[in-house]
Amino acid sequence: MNIIKYILQGTLMLSLYSCSNKLAYGPDPYAGGKEPVDVVFTELAPRPSQAKPGGEVVFNVRGLLKYKDQIKFYINNIQAQVTNISDSSLTGIVPENCSTGGVKIVVDGQIFAGPTLPIIGKLAIDPTFQSGIGANSSIYSILKTSSNQVFIGGSFTDYNGNAASSKIAGIARITTNGEFVRGMQFGNGVTGVITSMSETANKDILIAGSISQYDTIKLVRNITTISSTGALPVKSTPILNLTSDPAKSNLIAPVFNGGTVSPIAKAFYQNNKVTIVGRFSHYSNNYYTRSTYDNILIDIFPMGGLARLETDGSLDDGYFVNKTTLPHKGFEGVNGVVNDAVLQDDGKLILVGAFSRFNNTQSANNIVRLKADGNFDADFQLGSGANGFINDIQYSKLTKKYIVTGGFTMFNGKPANGMALLNEDGSIDTGFQSLGFAAGSPNYAVQLTNGLILVTGSFGKYNDVIREGLMLIDTKGNLAKDYNNTGRLVGNIYDSLEGTNSLGQQTITLVGMIQSFNGKNNLGNIVRLTLLD
Template identity: 35%
Template sequence: MKYTYLLFVAFCLLFFWGCKEDKTLSENPYNGGAKPLGIGFNAVIPPVPIDGSSGTTVTFTASGLLKYKGAISFSFNGEEAEIIDIQDNAIVVKVPAMASSGAVSIMVEDQVFYGPQFKVLGKVMIDPFYKAINGANNLVRSYLKLDDGRYILTGSFSDYNGQANEASPIRRIVLTSASGELDRSLRFGSGADDQINSVIQSPNKQNFYVGGRFSSYDRMNRFISNITRTTVNGTADSIRVNTYSTPFNGKQITVPAFSGGISGSVLKLFNSGNQLIAVGNFSHYVKRNYTNGRTIVITNPLTQEQFFVYKDSITTDSISMKQLIRFNPDGTLDKSFHFNAATGRSYEGGNGSINAAFQQADGKIILVGSFSRFNELPSGRIVRVNPDGTLDNTFNVGTGANASISSITYNEISKKFLITGTFGTFNNLPAKGLAMLNQDGSLDANFVAKDFANGYPSYAKQISNGMIIISGGFKKYSNVKRSGFIILTETGLLAPGYNTAGDFSGSIYDIIEGKNAENKTSLILLGSISKFDGKPINNITCISFTEE
């Protein structure tokens, strides 16, 4: 009993001291909606002016600032601003040179107080003349520009601009005007059952070739292995062929006119004279054999009369072809390209994946990826192959990149390549995820990439005015907040006035440069994009330059 009493007394003492200690703590500033430190933006009164460019003086209505006057910092979307004046109910600040659109904030004693969204005006805007307002419902991967200025877009989407319907489906391929309007003059039918990564047109303009990872296209729902040919109007190109049973029953079957395929995904297609080259991460060339079959003899047990049943047995022949292949126009394999006649198979290709490819005007193709060896030779994640598929030893990349390369693009005016990836050096020289190469593959020392924070660039393209568009998973560039999208000068600096757009989310896979209705530079961004300038985007949008 005495022991129980002592426990009770101890408990009471602990409770008393706990309550006493609790009374010495500061009251939770968020209880009852109280403002921490008594600071807060006025949610009703907008800033004056409501938007502005770099250097603009802006007044924000806020309370409780004077007593913290010496300890306040102010930021525009994470970029610290110069404070001009602090009053008890307002703060006057100057928009920083590298500010971008987004929420403003005040920081005092490690506490952050967020205010309204502020639009920083700059030289880039979402183009008001582009018609694809609703975008696509999935990845837009690539494009083909036709001679008349229209575009064929490909990807993983099953709707474009909200205009797909049961009678007129849109599946992984669509034709648009230069301004993004849907054009149904090409008859893609039911499209592909999975992603289309690349499309090219034959030199005689009579066919299109599409490649990716799909097994059906339009009305051809069998005998396709990731690549096929269409007619001039976009429908599946097909032929009638004899099978094993044809001599006996006179029946033929409809099959793709393009007889070949591959055992993996096509990343990119290129024309090669009247032939075509496929680049990707595949291992075999495949071709259907429609002439195999067997005859089944059935004997009537009563009359001993025999009946013959002819069964077709369509088989698939294959040849080992790694990552590179050249087809004849009908889909048969060209064994003069990337092929070792002594072994009856292709050369080894890369020991890692190919992530991107570019074809030069002379027919040579540059491949980039995660491979450190190609055709059993050291490669540094980048190689150039000759028109016959052999390695080009004149490509002067040295040791190449020390980690994976994700993209490569080329500018016809500057004659420079841009590569992006997770690498930190190129040919043993610093190159922080982004590098500019000369035509011979050597590093361009005039371009110096700054530090990317919290991620890497995944795509870069230099446009005709010399500026460089970059996207990726990074959060800062050169210690300036830029959420995944930046525009640089030719030397690698943030282009003044071109980096005011708000937050970006997603990945850019390609960019179409053109002119908008006011003859201003416009850039159609293709990819897996959910946000640009803080606004929702469905995988395709167009931006334009207000000044150049």
């Protein structure tokens, strides 16, 4: 009984305490907030469904009339003029310099997203290109041969779903219209990544990158040649046989015997010579004379990120080799990273990247030119060079200019925000002026046969105009009128190829790591654009 009594007393005391001490809550976090606005875009398409700058478009949206004095309207983040509002629509005018993008309405600080409005202009995705879902990983190089064959190289293992029936690894042939070509002799393709391709004098394809094997042959040193059918040229090579098995007296090896111990960024074929640049510190080849079937020896030779090879892969020791030292070795090269290079028709080589010196003796602020014999070219009038890294360099035969892009703001003491045009002697083209990038920088630029310059990168604005990742400018640096209508490019462009489509329109095919462009996903790292006159 006493236990029950104490329990009843405790319960009564708790009840009394609870009644006399109400819980205290903090202030209502939602008090004073704005009342929700009942604005809704309907699923009906705008009228017209696409428009030019200056054109009037009707958007289907409900609930605006009572907020007509509080509305701000934007097309691709550019405020647009509103000409009419009703209970079911808003009519606006497409602003000048507007490109494809989403529309939105802001009412008293609340944002309501609407549809994407395509802007009509002279640049568009080519609907005749038949790449489908494209490649499932990056494409670093695209090559059109003298016989109009198109090859792509990269890190991909599928192209438009064809891996189900054809082995695809790092290399594929496509038609000029983007379709996968079957029946090639690539075998198992490459083990690794192709970053560079070029055609040789005998119509073979020189491939380079980070490659340890081609098809079933494991004796590739980051570079080799393949035939135009995709087959690896091989030969039976005598080796040292320490066994009684006669089958181990020879080895099937690539005809091209040479390469590097680290990846190659760029490889050029010119005048029956192969020039390679990259982050490697040694040239290497397979030393078969003392090798056995199970132990392939490698002969290495110090080279500072640059070498010239013979067509069979052997080292040309007359190029970029310091013969004043014993033993002989390659020169030191740049004291940093080479990102890109251009080989001139006269054999001179321009290197760009992130470095400050060449061969420890010459000042070279992120750009340097070498003579045809591999020595420093003091005649290249770079002055103080770039004050930041250079990511890409392209040469235009049309204007005989070099286009450099990267993370610099000055070139030879002159303003050059992320981009500059250089004359053939290295001096800056003062007729061109970058008007400034925001929210990122350019990383690839190429001049087209119509004279315009296509620029891609991570930027969000150019000259304070919204241009997200891709733009076309003229040779003075101004945005090309009517060519900047496309929407955002997300990704990196590594290479391009000009041509024409079946309608006779000028095209440029872009390859790289492309996540989306102009509101389209699943492009498969390749997209072809049309340029209309």
